[in-house]
Amino acid sequence: MTKYIKKIHEVTVDDLVEGIVNGNRVMLAQAITLVESNASRHFEKAQKIIEHLLQKENTSIRIGITGVPGAGKSTFIDAFGTYLTNNGYKVAVLAVDPSSQVSKGSIMGDKTRMERLSKDPNAFIRPSPSGGNLGGVSRKTRETIFLCEAAGYNVILVETMGVGQGEFVVRDMVDFFLLLVLTGAGDELQTMKKGIMELPDLVVVNKADGDNLHKANVAKRDYNTILHFLHSYTKGWTTRALTASAVQETGIDEIWKVIQDFEIKTKTSSVFDQVRSEQQRKWLYTLVEQELYKVFYDHPSIKQKLPILEEAIVKGEKTVSASAVNLLEAFFNKAKEF
């Protein structure tokens, strides 16, 4: 019986809303499970919870963290998160991994990855939802951010994991984006994805300790040179590079000072709120357009015609414009027959 009454469908929307507002971690986790579910009745319940919480004042800062392979992201988040809870903040760590097929299983992984933070009562760690596609993972993470904020977490760290376009998706859901790199700017930049260097508000050269210190300072200078030639992502803000050592916990306070400075500047200029509103609008359009694509490309007529037309185009037997007209006619004529 004990097991039975804990099941998600037994807990009401009101229970969950009240639990979240009171900072009940179990209720928060259950609400997130609803948000992450692919079942439509869970979707509706989750939307109701979010709607109930919408009016709540929000003073959090959302920080995206990405890094080159081997940059020591987990150690960095562990040190940075602990620094923040030591300074009185409540920290939520969420992950976005479009390639993740695991859900609850990776909690164990996170406990090992972030040893101190996973035991910290003022930290809440949630692994990436398994979503199948980036759109699904993106929706689930955005709504989880919202739930964590309603539960009183005021620093949200969203880390990108795995392969794919996660960085671009996370950039669109955070206020501040931090790129963690290593020494050797030239080699690293060559292996980074196109356009990534134009996303961050701060570049941190990690592992600036011991024998590595000199190399880290050279890398910092190189990154600052490159950044000078690139666009800063956030209007009115100049992205620059710093050094830090997550292991020795040096440079962490300076990073937090930069983020606080960013928050003050962008709130004064209204850029902070403008960006959040724009992110919401963009997300609405993205969701709608993704669904529209899905309906179109899943349509039996399109599934049948598209590969045939693609081949004909590449072989030079059909024009692209005529093929497009063909596909759209097939879709909208059939749609009428529903």
Add this chain to the structure above:
Amino acid sequence: MTKYIKKIHEVTVDDLVEGIVNGNRVMLAQAITLVESNASRHFEKAQKIIEHLLQKENTSIRIGITGVPGAGKSTFIDAFGTYLTNNGYKVAVLAVDPSSQVSKGSIMGDKTRMERLSKDPNAFIRPSPSGGNLGGVSRKTRETIFLCEAAGYNVILVETMGVGQGEFVVRDMVDFFLLLVLTGAGDELQTMKKGIMELPDLVVVNKADGDNLHKANVAKRDYNTILHFLHSYTKGWTTRALTASAVQETGIDEIWKVIQDFEIKTKTSSVFDQVRSEQQRKWLYTLVEQELYKVFYDHPSIKQKLPILEEAIVKGEKTVSASAVNLLEAFFNKAKEF
């Protein structure tokens, strides 16, 4: 009467196809006018012409040319195009200007802009089609490239003009992309659009003459440093910077050597053909999706609901996910009633 028989609707598809294959410039211009027309009967006629010409062997190279303001694009194209016709090539110069509302009027402009080339019997200059939107301009320019190639033009220069995202659209329709810059890499890069530096296969520092020569060489070195840190657009090719002077006609032969080297390398590796096929496929998807958006966002229910929902979202009264579901239901329910 003479005027009457020249009217477009009097000339048959066969006349136009034959005229184009025989290199008749008047027929080529008339076919392009059909391609550029927004009337649906002209669209169908244009598609028939293109279909008739599809099987023709194609050995052209398509070169996109863009430049920072004041880089001397017109003078460069005039010098470069003349160099090519002097070397036995037939050159077509097309423009892509998403902001253009003029059509035939700007021919005069092009005559002044490219004085020698506009009088050259082996050059064909066509101003940007007025399209209203980038998708329209893109379709028209792609089909015009195709018609010019069928008419025997073997070097196609596509220049980007005006404001907007023209560079990205042109990149997707050419084999080789050339970015024309001036001295002062740092200042220039700051004012360039995001991501532009990752598009070119060659950067040319123009106006490398007289007192400017030293500064141009410094800029060349700076651009090469930056390029080293960025991704090259074309697989297996390293983008670099050169200097040239369009006015003194120096460096032009070296640019052409680079382009020929590019053609040989990418044809040997099959990248050349792969990119062209991929461009066709991508264009099909873009056309279809643009039309799908248009139908959706022009739908009366969506036009009515969207601004209300956007406002509610920004005010924190509605969730994005629920709003998206709302819009999609409105669209597909109404679509059934057609």
